[in-house]
Amino acid sequence: MSEEAAKELIKYLTQEAIREVYHEAGIYYRDWTTAIVVIYWIAVVFRFLALGTRCYEAYFLAGFGVTFFTIIRSLAAMLR
Numbered sequence: 001m002s003e004e005a006a007k008e009l010i011k012y013l014t015q016e017a018i019r020e021v022y023h024e025a026g027i028y029y030r031d032w033t034t035a036i037v038v039i040y041w042i043a044v045v046f047r048f049l050a051l052g053t054r055c056y057e058a059y060f061l062a063g064f065g066v067t068f069f070t071i072i073r074s075l076a077a078m079l080r
Contacts, residue, residue: 040069 043065050058 036069036073040066040073043069 043062047059047062047066050056050062
């Protein structure tokens, strides 16, 4: 690259122009997949423990939790 071309590029290269650049590698997000899966399986285990202790209220509550996480997982898969 010649010096003239470099000077021309520097003229248009400002902080605002750099900040306007958008690409997927520049997006930082926290991956919650592992936490959601662990909470889901804790609810499943709690459901079996509640059934084993004949605590039907906890069994139904854990069933609602498992159903809730299944619905959330299905909706999240549709949003991909």
